[in-house]
Amino acid sequence: MTETRETARHSRRSFLRTGAVGGSVAAVTALAAPAVLAQSPIVMRMQTSWPASDIWMDMAREYTTRVEEMSGGRITIDLLPAGAVVGAFQVMDAVADGVIDAAHTVPVYWYGKSKAASFFGTGPVFGGSATTMLAWFYQGGGAELYRELTQDILGLNVYGYMGMPMPAQPLGWFKNEVSTVADVQGLKYRTVGLAADLLQEMGMSVAQLPGGEIVPAMERGVIDAFEFNNPSSDRRFGAQDVAKNYYLSSYHQASESFEFLFNRDFMDDLPADLQAILKYAVEASATSNLALAMSEYSKDLAELQSEGGVTVRRTSQDILAAQLQAWDTLIADLETDPFNKKVMDSQRAWTERVAYYELMNSADLGLAYEHYFPGKLSM
Incomplete structure (x- = not known):
């Protein structure tokens, strides 16, 4: 860390402690200051890993x-x-x-620091959902294992919390139909995290x-198949312009x-109630984000078909079974x-108990959907 950056951080912490939180000097000064200055908001600079239009x-x-x-x-x-201050990764x-x-x-965007990062995003699938x-x-x-990894093992000055549980990610976009493992072997494919190791294991x-960077890479021939995450993001960055075969359902990033x-120094210097708001707004946004995802992902999937000329299929059982076998190989290596x-x-102990309840308790939603909308699922 540079001296300039450390000085800036120290200055900010000092301001938060003596200005926003309250110190003796600041308290005396505030008596003579205009009321509007005492009410100046704390500005938190937050960058995403997403393009502005996503x-x-x-x-x-x-x-x-x-x-x-x-x-x-x-x-x-x-x-x-992404890119406003630093790159997405x-x-x-x-x-x-x-x-x-x-x-x-x-x-998974900091997977390069430790493969264990993927366990908190796109790790092995033991039968549970996101x-x-x-x-x-x-x-x-x-949460405690995440803290141990980020703070104790990697020495990162951060707090981290998980938000919206994402629907299972599609296998993705292909120029040609793929129905067997042989069809995907040798393809140059974009993904991230342990999914990269998984699909390399599959050839x-x-x-x-x-x-x-995905669509430009497809146009230049750097890759010839890819996944990102969901129909809305894919449609917005023009996936339908570079491939027409879209495969839903996959084990490569299912959870x-x-x-x-949050920077720990920034967070620790806030009043307790503002710390709580930053933390628990993550949970509040998870609900609103999931509602937005269900609305927009389904709408964009339909429009990819009706307007984009995209053929939507479910990933074959042959490929799904091969993914599980590849996970077995990766897990054995990771466990060293x-x-x-x-x-x-x-995760295994949790999933064995919790997913058993989830799966045993869940009705066959496909059966009900087929009852009211016959033929659609088999299209």
Whole structure:
């Protein structure tokens, strides 16, 4: 960290302690200051990992709106898209170093620091959904393991919380139909995190790229197939212009959630009520984000078909079975690291108990859907 950056951080912490929180000198000065100065909001600089036009920027704005309203304007958030200060994959370092105060991202984007990052986003699939794994983070010991990884093992000056549980990510976009493992072998494919290791195990050549670089990479032939996350993001950045075969359902990234990062010094210097607002607005935004996702993802999927000429299919059982076999190979390798094993043991125990309840208790929704909308699922 540079001396200039450290000086800036110290100055900001001093201001928050003596200005926003209250110190003896500030208290005396405030008596003679205009009331409007005492009410000046704390500005939190927050960068996302998303292009300005992506639906995930809309979801980040749902968070910022809730923080500003719940704080009564005492906090305002300067929300910035990917690249405004640092690249999409660099936000963890930027938050830890105090270059920005906060970030809206996903854990796999700092997978280069530790493969264990993927366990908090796109780890092995033991039979649970994204909701199962979000519950593991908050009720099953995941938050403490995340703290151990980020603070104790990696020494990062951050707090992190998980937000919206994402619907399982599609296998993605292909120029030609793919129905067997042989069809995907040798393809140059974009994904991130442990999913990159998984699909390489299946014979694909993987590039890890931010969302904004995917379509240009397809156009230049750097990749010839890809996934990002959802129909809305894919449609907004023009996936339908470079491929027409869209495969839903996959085990490569079945349980991801948004990650909210905060610089520890920035957070610790806030009053307790503002700290709580920043923390619990993550949970509030998870509800609003999921509602927006269900509305927009389904609408954009239909319009990709009706207006974009896209053929939508479910990933074949042959490919799904091969993904599980590839996970088995990866898990055996990952478990040689003690921390990785500790996290996966925790996740397995949680999923065995919780997903058993979820799966046993869940009605066959496909049967009901087919009853009321016959033939659509088999199209």
